[in-house]
Amino acid sequence: MKDNSSEPRPAFKRRTMATTAIAFIAMTLVCSRALGDGGTLRLNETAGPYRVSVFTSPSPPRAGRVDVSVLVQDASTSAILPDATVNVSVSSFERPEVVRGYVATHEAATNKLLVAAECELPVAGKWRVDVDVESQRADEKPLADGRAAQSNATFTLEVGEPLPAWWDMTLWIGWPVIAIGLFGAHQVLAIRSGQRHHRLRHSDGEWERTA
C-alpha cells in the first residue's frame, strides 16, 4: 500500500483557507454602492452671483422619478453656499402650462454639500428644468425691496420612455437564478467529492486511503 503521508503537497503550501475568506470579504464590495456623486452633470454655469451645478439621476433619465441635485457656489469665490434656498420646477415642452415645483433639501441629498429634489416627470420627451437659487451670502447687496438676490438657471432634459415596472426589480426577481446556479455547482462538487472518497477501505480498524 503506497504511503503518501510523507510526501509534501506543494500546492497545499499556498492553498489555504485564506482564499475562501476572499469570497466572504469581497462579497461586501460586490454589494457596495457608489453614492453621493449626484448623478450626471447637466448644468454648470454662472447665474447671477452664483455658480450653479446641476446633476440628475438616473442616467439616462426616464419617465418617472428623477433626482435633481444642485450645488450652489459663490461665483466670485467658489465658496460653497450650503444655506442657499433652491427651488426646482419642471414642465414638459408638450404641456408647458403644467409646472411642478419642488424644494431641494440637504436631507434628500447623499452628499450634504448639495441639495436635492425628487421630481416626478411622468411622460417621456423634452422637459424644461428651472433652478431658482436664493442666498443671503452670495450677494452683499440685497435687492431694492430687501430680499436677497435670486438667480435662475435653466436647462432642457431629454427624458426617455419608462422601463417596465418589473425592470427596476430585475435584480430582486432574478437573484434566485444565482442561488440556483451556486447550488448546482455545489451539488456537482459534492457528488464528485463523494465519488472520490468512496474508494476508502476499512481494514483492521485502520482507515487508509487507497492508491
Add this chain to the structure above:
Amino acid sequence: MDPTLAAVLSSWTLDGWLVVPLLATAAIYLRGWFLLRRRGAAQFDARRLALFLAGLAAIYLALGSPIDALAGFLLQLHMVQHLLLIVVAAPLIWLAAPQLPLLVGLPVALREVWIEPLLRASWLRAALARITQPTAAWTLHVAALWLWHIPRLYEAALASTAWHYVEHACFFGTALVFWWPVLLPYPSRAAEGRWYVLPYLFLAGVQGTVLSAILTFSDRVLYPHYNLVPRLWGVSALNDQALAGAIMWIPGSLAYLIPLALIGSELLYGKRRAAPNNRQVPVRKLLTGWHALSAAKGVVRTESPLLACISARGVGATKVLSLGRISSLRSEASFLPLHVIDAPRTLVRTARPTAHPIGFDLLSVPLLGGFLRWRHARLALQVPMFSVAAVVVLDGLLGPQVAPLNLAGVLPWIHWRGLLVLALLVAGNVFCMACPFTASRGLARRLLGGNRPWPRWLRSKWLAVALLAVFFWGYEAFAIWDSPWWTAWIAVAYFVAAFLVEGLFQGAAFCKYVCPIGQFNFVQSLISPWEVRVRQTDVCQTCTTKDCIRGRDNIEGCGLELFQPRKAGNMDCTFCLDCVRACPHENVGVLAVAPGSGLLGDADRSGVGRYSRRADLAALVVLLAFAAFVNAAGMVAPVLEVEDGLSAALGFDDRIPVMTIGLLLGMVVAPVGLVSGAAWASRWLGGRSLQGEDGKRRVGWRTLALRFPYSLVPIGCGMWLAHYGFHLFTGVDSIYPAAYRAAADMGFGEAISVAKASCCTAKSGDWLLRLEIMFLDVGLLGSLYVAYRIARDIWPSSGRALAALVPWAALIVLLFAAGVWIVFQPMEMRGTMNLGL
C-alpha cells in the same frame, strides 16, 4: 462649525447593501473568534479581533463616509478611497487571520453542507493556489492598478455606478491577493523562505511611484470628468490631480516600504520575540490540547480540533479519523483543508451528546422558558385573545357596517392575518397556542361529556379541505372582508363549532379534523424554525409511562395523538405544550430546526403517518398552495376587470357565478391537473422502476402525486406572506379610526378622521414591493430545494432525480411567475379609505 465642513461631515451613508454584508461578516468572525478562544486557541487574541474589525471599518470608511460622497468631485479623495481599500483594509483583514474564525463562525450546516464540498474542489484549490503565488499575485495587483487608471476606464467608472462597483471590487480583491504572500495569515506558511517578499514589495513600490509620478507631474488633466465637475474649495483640477498623485506616492509607497523593512529586518536578524514555532506546529498544539491520539505509520488518528470545534456540540462530540498525511499536519500550512476536506464524511462520526439538547431550546430562555412551562401559560394567552375576539364580535354585530370603521372589518382581515403568517414564519404555530376558540374546552367537556371518539370515517383532512374551500369561496362571494356583520357571525360559528366538537368528542378533534385556520397553520408551520420535539431519544426509550400522550396528574397529554418520540415536523401540532408539561423527564422542548425539514422524508410520523399514504394531507397542501395565488389574484384590478367583463358578456347580474367558476378552476381543476400532470411526467422522466436492495421496485404515480406537493408549501407560504404582509403594512394604521370610533360609541373619547393607507406612498411602495418579491424569491428557492430533496429521496441516481424534478420545478416556477405578476398589479386597499368625520 463651518457650514460647509458640517455638510461634509454629515454626508455619511447607511446603505444596506454595504452595511449589512459588513455587519454579517463581522458577526461571523466574532462568533468564530469567540468559539476558538473558548477552545483555547491563543492565537486569536483581542488584537486579531480588533484588526479584523478595523479592516471592515476601513471598507466602510472608503465606501460609506463623506470620502465616497466627495470622490466624484476631488480626485485626491478618490485616491484616498482607493488607498483605504488597497493598503489599509486588505492587510488589516489578513493580519486578523480570518480563515479559521470565518469558517468556525459559520453555522455548522452551512459550513459542512455548502462550504466543504466547495473547498474540496480541486480546480478551485488549484486556481486559488495559482493566483496567490507571488508572481501571479503581484501581476494581478499591478495590472488592476494600471488598467483602472487608464483614463477611459477611470472615466467609465466615474460615469457608471455599476462599473464603479467593479472597480472597487477589483482593487480590493487584487489587494487581498497581493497581500496574502506578504502577510501569510495563520495558519499559512511559505513553502520556501520569505526572501521573495523583498523584491516583491520593492517592485510594487516602484510601479506605484511611476504611476504616482504620472499623475503628479502631468501638465494636463488626465480624467476629463474632473474638469467638468464644479471645483470645491478653489482647488483646480490640475492641482487636484497632482495632490492625488502625491497621496498615492507617499502613503502608498510607505504601505509597501514599511512591511518591506520589517520583514527584511526579521529575515536578517530574526524575530524579536519568540514566535510560535512553526515546526512545533501550532496545529499540533491545538491537537494536543484536544485529545490527540497516537499517529500510526502513515496514518494519523486524531480528533481534529477544528472538527471538534466546528461540530455541533464541542469537544469530544466528534471523532474524525484523519487521512493520515503527517506531513500535512506538520507543515501546518493548511491542515484545515486536509482535515476538513480530505476526511471523508463517512469517517466523521458524531456522537449525540447526552448532556445537551439538540439544537437551541426555547425553553432554556430565561423567563420565556419558565412562562411556557407554566401549566396555565396557554390560558394566559387565550384569555386576551378571547377578549379581542369578543370585542370583534360585538363591534361586528352592533357597530357600523363600514369595514374600515369597524374592528371586525379591520382586525381579522388586516392585522390578524398578517401577524399570523409572520408569526408562522419566525416563531411557529403561536396562534394555535393562543387560540381563543378552544379556551372553553374544559367547560365544554364538563357539560357535554367529551368521551366520544371522533368518527372513524371523518378521521382525515377531507372535512377540513372542504371547509377551507367553502371558506375561500364565501370570502369572495359574500365579500366577507367587507362585512363586519358576516365576520362576527363567522367568529360566533367558530366558537359554537369548537365548543360542540371539543365538548362531545375526545382529544382535540376540532383542531385536528375540523378547524380550517388550524389546517392553514399546520401546513405553513412545516417551514417554521421551531418544533416541539424530544431532546434526547434515548430518554424516551426507557420511559414506560408515555405521559406525553397519556397525560398525568391533571396534565393532559397530546390531544392530537402525537407521540413525541415518533413525532416529526409540525403537522397537527398546536404548540399547546401539554406534552412539555406532562413529560416527567423534562425531555420535550421547543427546539430550533432547519426550516422546511418537516417537508422532507416519508417517515411514519406519529399521528400523521406517511405522507405518501395521505391523499387528504396532500390535497390540503395543494389547496392551500394554490389558494394563496388565487386569493391574491382575486383582489387585483386586471382580474377583477376580467371577471366583470365575463359577467357582462355572459349576462350575469353579479360576479358570483364567474367568480365561482374561476375559483373552481384555480383551486380544484388547475391544481389537480397540474399536480397529476407533473407526477406523470416526473415518473416518465425519472423512470418507473428503481433498483432496490430487494430487487426492482416501481415508483408509483400516486406516490409521486402525494410526496411532491409538499414542495409547494414554501412558494405558497411566500405568496401568503406577500399578500397578507401587503395588507398588514399598508393598513396597519387602520386600527386607529376603528378603535377610536368604537371607544367613542362606548363613551370613551372622540372619534377621529379615518387615516388613509399609511404606507402607500411612492417611497414606501418601493420597499414593500421589494419585500413581497423577496418573500416569493425565498419561497421559490425553498420549494425547488424541497422538490430536489424529495426527488433524490425517491431516485438515488442524481441524473434520474434531476430529470424527475423538471416538471415540478416548472410548476414551482410557474407559480412564482404568477406571484410576481400579482404583486405588480394594483391591489384593492381593503380596510383603508378616506373618510371625513
